[in-house]
Amino acid sequence: MEPGEVNAETPPAQIRAMASAGGFCGTTTGLAPGYVQCNLVVVPEKYASDFAEFCHRNPKPCPLLARSPAPGDTSLPELGVNIDVRTDCPRYRRWESGQLVDEPLDIGDAWGDDFVAFALGCSFSFEEALIADGLEIRNITEGVNVPMYRTDQQCQSAGPFSGQLVVSMRPMTPKNAIRAIQICTRFPSVHGAPVHFGDPSQIGIPDLSTPDFGDPVSVAPGEVPVFWACGVTPQVALEQAKLPLAFTHSPGHMLVTDKTNAGLAIL
């Protein structure tokens, strides 16, 4: 291991430190196996209560793991030691009036004393649990981003936050899908059990080969597409909310925490 190089052996705190120092700005896929990685959403305090309620009303796409202890507080002590939400993701997204305007490496310059950060569970955690059970995750096998789709299912709105449920899709045999439902049920804080399987048109997806986000994957004969609520949903809600200013992590560039995936299991 080169000094300063991030690999699968790098501990979470070191990944965060290197992201913070500008020495790492890549995706966190496959890093820190066993540890929870989070979606991050940062909004001004004025909108924090509504966003928290949006998460509460839509727990499958927006499973809230932790929020800032107080407005302006840059730590997330529930998730790790010395976390700084301004710098510890490898890359961020800046949103103005619902438009993506920049993907900076940190948000320190833009940070405000009224900012509140929300950390939401991420599919990496349940993918790890599925792989540990011997199931194949097609997007990992094919080395691409998981395909994600806007559905026709409306989220429960809260204040300015609303929008369609976004789902991720992983093809499986029915037998493996049943096993995946069992495994993911143990992990409600990282999207939990799938929300649908089979016919995509039943949830308003016209064509599996043209995902709205990520990349298409192959579906083999005898497999069915299995759909999970997806952490891109809050980004769609941010687009709808058109806040003057908000930040998220950049997709795949997650906040790596000190919390273990195993510790998220409810049973």
Added chain:
Amino acid sequence: MEPGEVNAETPPAQIRAMASAGGFCGTTTGLAPGYVQCNLVVVPEKYASDFAEFCHRNPKPCPLLARSPAPGDTSLPELGVNIDVRTDCPRYRRWESGQLVDEPLDIGDAWGDDFVAFALGCSFSFEEALIADGLEIRNITEGVNVPMYRTDQQCQSAGPFSGQLVVSMRPMTPKNAIRAIQICTRFPSVHGAPVHFGDPSQIGIPDLSTPDFGDPVSVAPGEVPVFWACGVTPQVALEQAKLPLAFTHSPGHMLVTDKTNAGLAIL
């Protein structure tokens, strides 16, 4: 309630007593809600060890709840007070060399000091749990026996016992099927989670409209067939085993026990 009439209020012990006295010989569907009903298999001691092993190797179709404390013992103390396996099912089936030859109301005259009874979990228990969650069970709605099918999946054999897995089928929307998988996972001793959903041909079923046992049910647009391992499987294994003599309950005429369905939940 007429004296001597069995209805949904009749306690398990009274149902058994009336079946034993010849005052009740009907099906037990819908009786003693909340209590476990069992499939019964009775074989000579010579075959008991192999049959127990067959159950052990095929726990989904043959979830063993209790067996006779000793050969010739007619009680099942784990499942209820004063159970007499010779008389307490409303109706039995007599098998000779793998052929169904009679459906007597009791098997007292044929009982042998070397007979061993096995009580296996039954789908009534998980159907109750699904209904309690608000799910519709089509065969109940349509007032028919659940459709059951021989599959092309071979059970693990043990001694003379072998044969194809038999499955029961209940159509559901994908959303309800996911919920049913979660609920049934809590009840491994009554067939547990489904073994398959969707395309019947994947498990060797050519036509849903012609079940091998029971009655066809309608499948609505947007629903998928969901398949559970079925307690008819051991009857198929008995056909294969061609024992000189064996007994089972008659389908639907179950042994009603004092054990609660809720008590079977593993979580």
